[in-house]
Amino acid sequence: MTLELLVTDKEKLADGVVRLTLRATGGGPLPPWEPGAHIDLVLPGDVVRQYSLCGSPEDTSAYQVAVLREPDGRGGSAYVHDELVAGQRVRVDGPRNHFALADAKRYLFIAxxxxxxxxxxxxxxxxATGREWRLVYGGRTRASMAFTADLARHGDRVTVQPQDEHGLLDLPALLAAADEDTAVYCCGPEPLLAAVEALGPPDLHVERFTPKPDNGARTAFEVELAASGRVLPVPADRSILEVAEEAGITVLSSCREGTCGTCETGVLGGLPDHRDSVLTEEERQESEVMMVCVSRSRSPRLVLDL
Incomplete structure (x- = not known):
């Protein structure tokens, strides 16, 4: 779903971080969402960037996102920081949720x-649901860490650890007590996510807004489109999405790098080679869906629900 929303407020939260408040141009309610959801901001030049919703799901009058300026980014965050202003309209896709809060006895949040x-x-x-939880929040410096004042209301359940004061998070110690009744939710830069994944807590949920490193071999294969029986060759240097688009097949897509989930497509036959940053390990094993913008095939042919 694409919406045109109005930027009603833009405020600095921390060094290099601004928060946007977006509302319907007519002032009506926005589509509902649950914790973990994100929206896509469609910026000039059809630049699409994903940002997590950080307000309250109970407030249907506005969406709120916080945007970090990425000095080595591709221009999206720089546009938001330098050019986007209150009173401006912006296109938004979503919300979508690939990081939903599962029911668990207790939670360990690592940010x-x-x-x-x-x-x-x-x-x-x-x-609100009476669950036990703990948050450990790391960052480069205290001044660069947004929302610390708001987090103070949660008391000693929150630990704020700026790297320049305390060093890197002691992940092995944090995860040592994460048993099968503890859902671990982690979001942050790739080195943090990779380190948590390497420690292998039993119930781990991560979210990425930059693609995982892809060092896998790329070979050619075929895709069969179930709706028509048409077979398309996918060469080693092209994605399924690109080949489908060139053949005139409409596939919804957004990020084109395996992070947003827009191009999720049903798999009816064959064995996908999952290279996205969205699906859980269980979903990869089931292989009922795949992200056709980056994922490939382990079998000579895939049959897709297209």
Missing amino acids: GGIGITPILPMLDRAT
Whole structure:
């Protein structure tokens, strides 16, 4: 769903972080969402960037996102920081949720930098449902860490650890007590996510807004389109999405790098080679769906629900 929303407020939260408040141009309610959801901002030149919703799901009058300026980024965050102003309209896709808060006896939340954003609504939901939880929030410096004042209301359940004061998070110690009754939710920069994944907590949920490193071999294969029986060759240097589009097949897509989930497509036959940053390990094993913008095939042919 594409919406045209009005930027009604833009405020600085921390060094390099601004928060946008977006409302319907007519002032009506916005589509509902649950903790962990994100929206896509469609910026000039059809630049699409995903940002987690960090306000309250109970407030249907507005969406709120926090945007980190990425000095080595591709221009999206720079546009938001330098050019987007209150009173301007912006196109928004979503909301979508690939980081939903599962029911668990207890939660351990680990956030790095701007990765705090999807976790904020989760804390309120976990509190409201009476679950045990703990948040450990790391960042480069205290001044660069958004929402610390708001987090103070949660008391000693929140630990704020700027790297320049305390060093890197002691992940092995944090995860040592994460048993099968503890859902671990982690969002932040790739080194943090990779380190948590390497430690292998039993119930781990992560979210990425930059693609996982892809060092896998790329070979040619075929895709069969179930609706027509048409077979398309996918060469090693092209994606399924690109081949389908060139053949005149409409496939919804957004990020084109395996992070947003828009191009999720049903798999009816064959064995996908999952290279996205969206699906859980269980979903990868089931292989009922795949992200055709980046994922490939382990079998000579895939049959897709297209």
